[in-house]
Amino acid sequence: MATRTPPVWHAVTIADTGETYRCREDESLLIGMERLGKRGIPVGCRGGGCGVCKVHVTAGSFAKRVMSRDWISEDEEAGDIVLACRVRPQSDIRLEVLGKMKKNVCA
Amino acid sequence: MATTGVMRPGHIQLRVLDLDESVDFYKNVLGLVETARDEAGRVYFKAWDERDHNSVILRQADRAGVDLIGFKVKDAATLEQLDKDLQAYGVATERVPAGELLETGERVRFTIPTGHVMELYADKTDVGNGQPYTNPDPWIPAAEHGIAPHRFDHCLLYGPNLEENLKLFTEVLGFHLVERILMEDGKSLLATFISCSHKAHDLAFVAHPEPGKLHHVSFLLGSWEQVLRAADIMSMNRVSIDIGPTRHGITRGTTIYAFDPSGNRFETFCGGYETYPDHQAITWTFDEVGAGIFYHDRKLNERFLSVVT
Ligand code: FES
Ligand SMILES: [Fe+2]
Numbered sequence: 288m289a290t291r292t293p294p295v296w297h298a299v300t301i302a303d304t305g306e307t308y309r310c311r312e313d314e315s316l317l318i319g320m321e322r323l324g325k326r327g328i329p330v331g332c333r334g335g336g337c338g339v340c341k342v343h344v345t346a347g348s349f350a351k352r353v354m355s356r357d358w359i360s361e362d363e364e365a366g367d368i369v370l371a372c373r374v375r376p377q378s379d380i381r382l383e384v385l386g387k388m389k390k391n392v393c394a
Numbered sequence: 395m396a397t398t399g400v401m402r403p404g405h406i407q408l409r410v411l412d413l414d415e416s417v418d419f420y421k422n423v424l425g426l427v428e429t430a431r432d433e434a435g436r437v438y439f440k441a442w443d444e445r446d447h448n449s450v451i452l453r454q455a456d457r458a459g460v461d462l463i464g465f466k467v468k469d470a471a472t473l474e475q476l477d478k479d480l481q482a483y484g485v486a487t488e489r490v491p492a493g494e495l496l497e498t499g500e501r502v503r504f505t506i507p508t509g510h511v512m513e514l515y516a517d518k519t520d521v522g523n524g525q526p527y528t529n530p531d532p533w534i535p536a537a538e539h540g541i542a543p544h545r546f547d548h549c550l551l552y553g554p555n556l557e558e559n560l561k562l563f564t565e566v567l568g569f570h571l572v573e574r575i576l577m578e579d580g581k582s583l584l585a586t587f588i589s590c591s592h593k594a595h596d597l598a599f600v601a602h603p604e605p606g607k608l609h610h611v612s613f614l615l616g617s618w619e620q621v622l623r624a625a626d627i628m629s630m631n632r633v634s635i636d637i638g639p640t641r642h643g644i645t646r647g648t649t650i651y652a653f654d655p656s657g658n659r660f661e662t663f664c665g666g667y668e669t670y671p672d673h674q675a676i677t678w679t680f681d682e683v684g685a686g687i688f689y690h691d692r693k694l695n696e697r698f699l700s701v702v703t
Contacts (some may be wrong), residue, residue, distance in 0.1 A: 334658075336703040354405065
């Protein structure tokens with residue numbers, strides 16, 4: 288079996304709650320939060336499609352993958368407004384939560 | 395029962411964010427069979443046990459969700475008649491020429507009151523399920539590759555105008571209401587489960603302010619054991635699971651909800667009961683909606699009413 292290089296960890300701070308968690312460089316901010324049983328960012332599809340995990344990264348660097356334009360415009364993306372399930376940390380991160388679980392039962 | 399008129403959901407075209415990643419997922423994790431690619435870049439799949447050329451079509455786009463759902467009707471005369479019936483009812487229809495979707499005949503396209511694009515068609519090439527029509531074996535190696543469902547079975551769609559929508563499907567398209575969930579007022583519809591066959595549902599709808607949304611596309615498995623195996627395969631492949639394995643109170647199916655790599659929810663399920671047009675519809679009240687959807691948890695998870703593509 289190939290030897291695995293140990294994961295690189297970064298600290299992620301959710302400004303809204305002051306909560307900080309450790310997130311691996313090879314997994315998304317959302318999965319990292321869930322792995323440790325932490326809360327703060329709403330968890331939806333984890334695939335960049337549903338928009339509930341929308342955040343504004345106010346400090347730190349990250350790698351991102353393609354996200355649904357239903358939820359993140361080009362301007363927003365340029366301003367580091369992203370979907371937490373599509374973003375992996377490359378340094379310590381500070382973010383604000385923008386997404387929410389809106390229950391739309393009304394027809 | 396004799397299945398006439400609209401027979402079954404035959405194809406669904408889904409939008410995906412990263413085509414290569416999605417093709418790998420649908421082929422090797424979900425375990426569908428890739429049957430073709432077209433000039434527009436769409437990739438076609440069928441479940442191993444389906445006989446028609448395609449049932450799931452992936453299109454790369456900048457947002458996730460569903461483009462259209464196609465229903466196969468009995469024959470060309472039925473297609474013509476249903477087109478006339480739709481127009482007489484006040485629904486605008488258009489024709490999509492044969493071959494626009496590979497190995498598929500002319501389609502009648504229209505938009506339903508919930509904002510989803512529906513199509514009817516009579517022809518799709520029979521490529522078989524990998525077995526001859528004379529003296530076949532019961533299954534083929536593809537039946538064990540990935541989750542390997544038998545067929546694309548139904549979908550749950552979110553949108554407005556459920557009452558109007560139910561009327562269209564029952565009065566024009568020959569569906570019958572199998573189960574429904576009422577809103578808090580005890581009168582208006584929160585959800586409908588409708589069938590054009592003997593299946594517990596061929597389509598389902600939940601009331602939602604935004605039109606044209608996809609809650610899930612569902613694939614049929616052969617046993618509860620296979621539902622558990624599907625969950626194992628999902629975890630091995632780090633698939634994003636929503637809930638399950640569990641059971642629906644509504645339709646009684648055993649199920650897992652999970653998400654494809656673009657966040658489109660899918661279901662792998664088994665079971666449910668047989669239904670007939672003379673069966674009285676089952677009603678779930680608003681206070682029991684949790685048990686109706688997730689029978690063991692007896693409550694909705696927070697994603698059920700809010701996470702759609
Ligand atoms: S959880 Fe759905 S977009 Fe991130
Ligand atoms: Fe379903």
